[in-house]
Amino acid sequence: MSYSVKHYIAWRCAQELSLGCVNLGIGIPTLVADYLPKGVVTLHSENGILGAGPEPGPDFVVDPENMDLVNASGVQPITALPHASYFDSSLSFCIMRGGHLDATVIGALQVSETGDIASWAVPGKDVLGVGGAMDLVVGAKRVIAAMTHLSPKGEPKILPECTYPLTAKNRVDTIVTEYAVFKFREGKLYLVEMVDELTFEQLKEMTPASYEIADDFKWVKRDSTPEEQLVLK
Template sequence: MSQAIRLKIAKKVSELLVEGNVVNLGIGIPTLIPDCIGDKNVYLQSENGILGMGATPADEETDMDLISANKQPVSLNKGASIFDSADSFSMIRGGHIDLAVLGALQVDETGEIANWAIPGKAILGVGGAMDLVMGAQKIIIATTHLTKDGNPKIVNKLTYPSSGKRKVDMIVTEHALFKFISSKMYLMEVLSDISFEELKQITPASYEISSSFIAS
């Protein structure tokens, strides 16, 4: 996956962020969002205990004691707060996060996601995935359309362990934006020069084209 594709997805998600919202960023593509939001007034939260996370600092300003949940150096915006992970998870579990932007291994056609384990492979831990799935008011998935091996990530039914029964609200890939309404998936926008037929070939999940569809 090229960095250009990752940035394209992060920039599109940044356009969807609402001014004034508290937004948690998961690991992977979501960590690129602080460098894409520009002057938009959102409060970025990291589960290791930051509210008011800013863009990636310049090399000479990097402090490795100030990192995100992805262990990457970050800066702090004016008025930012730093606290322990217990307080951070209280925010998440208490429903105080307006939006979580998460990566995913798979998303099924109802909006259920798997993003914490691959059967037969060692993992470092669940992290905050399940807490965020249940606690955030809304969830956007930021992911490439296919795995590194070329397998679809948007599927009929999950084959990896679920992160929870709570459904996501949107998926953004390099090719398309999908929205879920009452556990039904709708194609809202095509983000590349892919055809409808090509998109369907790499998207086994059932979906409908929204009446408000936007072509690229």
């Protein structure tokens, strides 16, 4: 591929979003802002921004001593739209916990076939803390897990059960990877989209979770850049 896998996942997640208030987590989700058409959603960042915009252009000069406008990572600069507002962490978390977010796009280490999500800790490794992940996945009306299909070690991440510490149970609505899109419907996991580079058998080898092929399943062809529209077979 001539484009980044992470950018492809972010682009595909952007296609899942409609009008409303959406939070983007750290990692792959921070890239989603770059692929949203203007006026589609209002982006919330847990560090206290409503109306966050995409990443600054290539001419933006980073001043390490004046990094006030950043996304949830705390280090990546962002833009602010004309209607943006700023507030403290207590109000930001009230928005997250109070059911005011229409969706959150969040990175995941593992997702189970029942919608459990593990996103904050790997056993045996140092952990900074869960941050706002638990508040986001419990408070948002819709949870989209954006992640690579396999771990850096080649281990499956969509599993019968999560083996890492849970962030929340039964909260994921949609899983987007570089190979496929899954959706939870009435408590069951369905494969709704898959790239035509794989067979069903190859995908199953990478996905030990139980799932069914949806009636509205689509094959898709990945184009040379994520900006180009997916071509459906």
